[in-house]
Amino acid sequence: MSALIAQFINLLAALLLMLSFAMLAQRRILTLIHLFTLQGITLVLSTTVVGYVTSQPHLYYSALLTLLLKVLLIPALLYRVIDRLRVRREVETLINIPTIMLLGILLVMLAFYLAQPLSQMSSSVARGTLGIALACVLLSFMTMITRSKALPQVIAFLSMENGLFFAATSATYGMPMVVELGIALDVLVGILILGVFLFHIREQFDSLDMSNLEQLRDE
Numbered sequence: 001m002s003a004l005i006a007q008f009i010n011l012l013a014a015l016l017l018m019l020s021f022a023m024l025a026q027r028r029i030l031t032l033i034h035l036f037t038l039q040g041i042t043l044v045l046s047t048t049v050v051g052y053v054t055s056q057p058h059l060y061y062s063a064l065l066t067l068l069l070k071v072l073l074i075p076a077l078l079y080r081v082i083d084r085l086r087v088r089r090e091v092e093t094l095i096n097i098p099t100i101m102l103l104g105i106l107l108v109m110l111a112f113y114l115a116q117p118l119s120q121m122s123s124s125v126a127r128g129t130l131g132i133a134l135a136c137v138l139l140s141f142m143t144m145i146t147r148s149k150a151l152p153q154v155i156a157f158l159s160m161e162n163g164l165f166f167a168a169t170s171a172t173y174g175m176p177m178v179v180e181l182g183i184a185l186d187v188l189v190g191i192l193i194l195g196v197f198l199f200h201i202r203e204q205f206d207s208l209d210m211s212n213l214e215q216l217r218d219e
Contacts (some may be wrong), residue, residue, distance in 0.1 A: 005053050012046040013129035016166060017108070020139040023159055024104050024146075025097050032155045033078045039162045040070030047169050059169070066165070074158065082151065094146050104139055111135035129170045136163030 016039060023035045044067045051059030093100060115131035137160050144156035 005049060009046060009049055010129060012042050012049070013132040013166070013170075016042045016046075016136055016162075017132045017139075020136045020143075020159065020163070021101070021104060023156065024100055024139050024143050027093065029082055029149075029151055029155075032152055033075055033082070036078075036155055036159055036162075037071055037075045039159060040066060040075075043162055043166060043169075044071065046166065050169055062169075070158075070162070078151075078155065085151070094148055100142070100146055104142060107138040107142060108135040111138050130167060133163055133167035133170055136160075136166065139163075 019035050019039050019042065023032055026032050026035065044063045047059050047063040047066060051057070051063065095103075111134040112131035115134045118130055140156050140160035140163055143159065144153045147153050147156065
């Protein structure tokens, strides 16, 4: 039974990695939000399964918090932002997609190499997924730096937090509830602040291209 559950957790980890790769190659903002929502659903399932295996009730609360925040609330806020800003069109990347995907594969290889010693020290049932969790963080970071528009960068930043949360669940069976509540509040407040920030950028420049901020710095 435990082997079957471990395989299911590995399957969810692989799904999370595939979603990170899909976000890396995605140009449509609406689809990016869909993929972020699917990441949230994957996190809910993995946290629930780990909570069941380890009999730790706080992981069920973590799964519920993830469901409310990353599957329902944050995607709804992002949908509202793109409706207000009318930015459903495709977003160009700073590097062509084939090159980005090749670099993404190299990052995954690096993540597995770096996570191997940590995986050997961990006693978690999901210790084999640490490499995938680190790869998701690196892929999200790359997604963020290869986009010139502000909104895709915000979504990539949120996806990076998903990778960190999955790593915490895999390695240590989650963080203390007070820490998770604090992080959830920080993420929510950050989304609200970034929403206001995006509206101000759009009002000033009639665009969400972050290169416009460099003009202000030069002036």
